Ligand SMILES: [Ca+2]
Ligand SMILES: [Ca+2]
């Protein structure tokens with residue numbers, strides 16, 4: 122059935138066909154897409170054509186990765202920019218959203234794993250003055266982290282006391298001007314969230330309380346990996 126499906130694939134995917142065969146075809150593609158970019162793109166086409174639960178479940182993967190070099194992919198509210206020579210393709214830059222979640226992606230997870238690890242690069246770009254970058258899991262804020270252009274690292278904020286989430290945020294590299302507005306310094310961070318007992322789906326999202334123009338202060342996110350694992354320390 123997979124072979125027949127691939128032979129007939131010419132860009133358009135009919136809903137009826139996919140609903141009928143998603144279970145069977147999905148399994149084949151889930152295996153193949155770890156080695157074949159072409160098949161992964163096909164899976165993306167089908168996933169875009171359909172938003173049903175059958176297809177979402179069928180395309181669950183052990184690891185997801187977005188480098189934003191070719192657009193925002195499945196990020197709802199996503200916009201990307203690759204105009205900055207230092208940062209390259211990023212999700213962003215975003216200004217303030219009054220702390221609300223402004224961009225999010227939902228991940229379908231494989232069963233049989235105790236953890237999902239969310240890992241990404243955060244860029245606090247230009248003149249942050251103790252506003253908060255807010256991270257969301259499943260639509261709920263789990264951390265808010267303050268930065269200041271005059272100070273190294275994190276200057277305040279909070280992380281959830283929910284024991285299912287372990288949040289770490291570490292500076293990576295110096296605090297100096299790297300990109301965007303050349304009048305202001307920038308700082309980057311490695312952010313990691315271990316989610317215990319994630320279930321079969323999680324959403325990851327971001328927002329901020331930035332309060333000046335995006336050309337003056339903004340955030341960007343890059344290299345977002347979501348990995349299902351029983352050994353989070355190995356990820
Ligand atoms: Ca990138
Ligand atoms: Ca800058």
Ligand SMILES: [Ca+2]
Nearest residue numbers: 250332333338
């Ligand atoms: Ca400000």
